[in-house]
Every structure is written in C-alpha cells, then in structure tokens.
Amino acid sequence: MHEESAESESPKGTTLNRRLLLSAMGAGGAGLALGALGHSAYASQKSQQVPDDQVPFYGEHQSGIITEAQDRMHTAAFDVQAQSRDELIELLQTWTQAIAQMMQGQPIGTSGAVDGSYDAPPEDTGEALGLPASRLTVTVGFGRTLFEKDGKTRFGLDGKLPEALIELPHFRSDMIEEARSNGDIIVQACADDPQVAVHAIRNLARLAFGKANVRWSQIGFGRTSKTSSAQSTPRNLFGFKDGTDNIVAEHTDDLNAHVWVQKEQTDQAWMAGGSYMVIRRIRMHIETWDRATLGEQENLVGRLKGSGAPLSGGEEFTAPDFNMAGSNGPIIPVDSHIAVVHPDAHKGIRMLRRGFNYTDGSDGLGRLDAGLFFIAFVTDARTHFVPIQQAMSANDAMTEYLRNTSSGLYAIVPGVREGQYLGQQLFES
Numbered sequence: 001m002h003e004e005s006a007e008s009e010s011p012k013g014t015t016l017n018r019r020l021l022l023s024a025m026g027a028g029g030a031g032l033a034l035g036a037l038g039h040s041a042y043a044s045q046k047s048q049q050v051p052d053d054q055v056p057f058y059g060e061h062q063s064g065i066i067t068e069a070q071d072r073m074h075t076a077a078f079d080v081q082a083q084s085r086d087e088l089i090e091l092l093q094t095w096t097q098a099i100a101q102m103m104q105g106q107p108i109g110t111s112g113a114v115d116g117s118y119d120a121p122p123e124d125t126g127e128a129l130g131l132p133a134s135r136l137t138v139t140v141g142f143g144r145t146l147f148e149k150d151g152k153t154r155f156g157l158d159g160k161l162p163e164a165l166i167e168l169p170h171f172r173s174d175m176i177e178e179a180r181s182n183g184d185i186i187v188q189a190c191a192d193d194p195q196v197a198v199h200a201i202r203n204l205a206r207l208a209f210g211k212a213n214v215r216w217s218q219i220g221f222g223r224t225s226k227t228s229s230a231q232s233t234p235r236n237l238f239g240f241k242d243g244t245d246n247i248v249a250e251h252t253d254d255l256n257a258h259v260w261v262q263k264e265q266t267d268q269a270w271m272a273g274g275s276y277m278v279i280r281r282i283r284m285h286i287e288t289w290d291r292a293t294l295g296e297q298e299n300l301v302g303r304l305k306g307s308g309a310p311l312s313g314g315e316e317f318t319a320p321d322f323n324m325a326g327s328n329g330p331i332i333p334v335d336s337h338i339a340v341v342h343p344d345a346h347k348g349i350r351m352l353r354r355g356f357n358y359t360d361g362s363d364g365l366g367r368l369d370a371g372l373f374f375i376a377f378v379t380d381a382r383t384h385f386v387p388i389q390q391a392m393s394a395n396d397a398m399t400e401y402l403r404n405t406s407s408g409l410y411a412i413v414p415g416v417r418e419g420q421y422l423g424q425q426l427f428e429s
C-alpha cells in the first residue's frame with residue numbers, strides 16, 4: 001500500500017512505523033548498498049505473510065516470470081553510461097532497494113514523496129501514493145552489450161558473458177528498428193494497475209540519472225498468456241485465445257527443463273536459477289486481418305476463435321491431432337501457427353510465454369500501430385527460440401499479417417536473498 005501517513009498496517013496486524021523503517025535505512029537512502037540499509041527491518045517484513053496485493057521480492061528466482069501474469073506492463077531497456085564497475089554495482093544496489101520498496105507498495109527512498117525537505121525534490125515521484133502494491137513485479141536482466149561493446153569488454157566482465165547470450169539472428173520478414181531493440185539492461189515492470197507499473201519504471205529511470213539512460217520503452221495493456229492453471233486464457237488482438245498451451249507455474253518439470261537455467265547446463269555458474277528473456281515487438285496488421293473470413297482466420301491459427309479448441313476437435317485444452325484428415329489435407333493446416341510452432345514439430349521444446357497486447361497510436365496512414373509485445377522465458381534461446389522463430393518466418397501463413405519491429409535477448413539474473421543486490425552473483429563470481 002502506498003501510504004500517505006507514515007504508519008502502515010502489516011498483514012499480521014502489527015503496525016510498521018515507516019519513519020522508523022526509513023530512518024533505519026540511513027541518511028544515504030536508496031543510493032546506499034543494501035548492507036547499510038536496515039536488513040533487520042526487511043528481515044522482519046519478510047517473515048510476515050505477504051498480503052494478496054504483493055508479490056514477494058526475495059527468492060530463488062526473480063518474480064515476474066512464473067508470477068500469475070498481470071494485465072499491465074511497462075518495460076524499459078537501459079544503456080549504461082557509467083564507466084566504472086563500482087558505479088554499475090551501486091546502480092544495481094540502488095535499484096534493488098527501490099524495487100523491494102515499490103513491490104511492498106512503499107514509496108522509494110528514505111523520505112518518499114512527501115516526507116522530505118521542502119527545499120529538495122522528493123525522492124519518490126508520488127503518482128502511486130494511495131495506490132495498492134497491485135502485485136507489482138520488477139524483473140531485471142542483462143543484454144550482451146553490458147558485457148562487451150565495440151569489441152571491448154566492459155565493467156571487468158571478461159569471461160563472464162554466457163555462451164547462450166547470443167545476438168539474435170535476422171529472421172526472414174524481420175524489419176527490426178535498432179533504436180527499439182537490445183540494450184544493456186532490461187527492466188520489466190508488471191502490475192494490476194498501469195500507474196503502478198509506470199511509476200516503477202519512471203522512478204528506476206530517475207535513480208539511474210547520470211549512470212544509465214532509457215534506450216527504449218514499451219507499455220502493454222493486456223496480458224496474452226496465462227502462467228497459472230487457475231487463470232483464464234486471455235485474447236490477443238487477432239481476437240484468439242492466447243496462452244492455452246503455455247508452461248504454467250504448476251509445471252515444475254517443464255520449468256526446470258525449459259525455463260530455469262540449471263547449474264550443470266550453463267558455462268556461467270552465476271546464471272543458475274536465472275532464465276533468458278526473448279522480446280519481440282510484433283506489429284499485427286489488424287486491418288488486413290479483420291478482412292479475413294472467420295474460416296481463414298481459424299485456419300491461420302489452427303484453432304477455433306470462440307473456444308480456442310484445436311481444429312481437430314474437443315475443447316480448449318484437448319491436444320491437437322495434426323494427423324487428422326480434413327477435406328483437403330490435414331484438418332489443422334500444415335502452415336497454421338500451431339502446426340508450425342507446436343512442441344511436436346520441435347523435439348518437444350517449450351517456452352513460457354508472457355507477452356502483452358500493445359497499441360502505440362496510429363501510423364499516419366489510418367492504421368493502428370498495434371500488436372503483440374512477445375515475451376518468452378527459456379533456458380537457452382539457441383535451442384528454445386531461434387529454431388521456432390525460423391520455422392515461423394519460413395512456414396507460418398500467419399506471418400503475412402505480422403511484422404517484427406524490435407528484438408532483444410537478455411540474461412535474467414537469478415533471484416536474490418535479503419542483503420543481496422540484483423546481479424550480485426555475476427559481480428561476485
């Protein structure tokens with residue numbers, strides 16, 4: 001809860017005095033390392049039950065991956081201007097502190113938005129005052145360019161670049177805009193309230209002033225996946241259910257096989273417990289799509305538009321039968337989206353999709369700039385994304401209605417324990 005008073009009610013009913021908590025964090029506020037920032041206050045908070053509107057920050061994995069997909073997203077990629085390793089670490093420590101506060105529904109810093117000096121800019125920008133934590137999650141990862149740029153290693157990270165953190169190749173039909181692709185650091189904020197997600201990115205960008213700049217950012221307004229069996233399947237802007245056959249939080253074996261990087265699987269021990277995040281901003285030519293008949297649309301996807309059931313029959317969660325004959329070849333066309341990307345066509349490879357619908361105004365020709373901000377978390381994009389995207393670009397009839405406009409791959413660092421900062425495993429390995 002963002003409180004306008006200094007008192008906030010803990011879930012167990014004990015009153016946390018925010019002024020005491022903030023003063024325990026020291027005069028340097030959010031800019032200091034966590035070690036100096038009142039661990040005991042956070043330790044006691046963590047041992048309390050987390051309210052329904054909060055997602056725990058600390059853990060083996062970062063939040064925002066298997067967290068039940070929220071409906072609102074603001075993602076930003078940053079390029080680091082800081083020259084020294086210490087400055088970069090300080091930024092990550094500052095961010096860690098601020099993220100932990102915001103995920104608890106607290107304003108950032110020691111004096112928040114309204115409790116500081118009348119003669120200084122407030123530490124927190126204030127637009128989330130009075131709003132609940134709204135299940136905010138903030139997920140942080142590193143792009144390849146954090147490790148090396150223009151042929152030079154950066155921040156003393158020689159030998160730390162994971163083999164799997166490749167530059168994604170060009171795919172047929174890509175029209176990638178470099179200015180909204182890649183970046184040194186990715187920060188994804190998801191929440192139930194758009195203002196809470198935007199507040200998180202804005203305040204992290206502000207804390208980064210002088211050390212890192214926003215390279216690009218994207219707002220998403222509606223989830224296009226489900227990440228728990230309890231969630232309903234949402235719809236994408238083609239009007240189809242999206243996320244039916246996704247990996248969900250309850251699928252522990254699939255998560256270990258396809259999402260979480262395993263110790264024995266990586267050349268970089270610091271990535272164990274992390275994941276790789278693929279981002280593709282995919283513009284959808286919705287005006288053209290809207291002129292396709294229902295039958296054409298269903299043949300392009302391979303599923304019924306209403307129920308989401310495969311064209312081979314059954315209901316939404318019935319497994320598709322790609323061998324069932326139709327009047328003219330298989331009833332699920334071989335060039336339909338699900339026939340091309342299904343795990344059966346890719347040695348059983350799966351991914352955890354966690355994308356969002358977006359609209360960014362119109363393009364001046366009367367067409368909406370709208371689409372899918374595709375996000376997938378995988379153990380290795382070389383095996384879990386590139387071949388599937390290649391197959392899609394080459395064989396998927398739906399791609400005629402799509403244009404890939406941005407692309408990025410990021411190493412999502414493992415989760416942190418209290419007292420640690422995001423990315424510490426990398427800098428201390």
Ligand SMILES: C=CC1=C(C)c2cc3[nH]c(cc4nc(cc5[nH]c(cc1n2)c(C)c5CCC(=O)O)C(CCC(=O)O)=C4C)c(C)c3C=C
Nearest residue numbers: 236240241242243244245282338341342343372374388389
């Ligand atoms: C390279 C990976 C994928 C991209 C890029 C992608 C883009 C994309 N997808 C849809 C719509 C749907 N996708 C669906 C399923 C689905 N998509 C992928 C992969 C990519 N999609 C996978 C692996 C799957 C699961 C396939 C399966 O196991 O059957 C569906 C069906 C419903 C579902 O299972 O989620 C739809 C609809 C769009 C519109 C799009 C680009 C804009």
Ligand SMILES: [Fe+2]
Nearest residue numbers: 242337338341
């Ligand atoms: Fe898809």
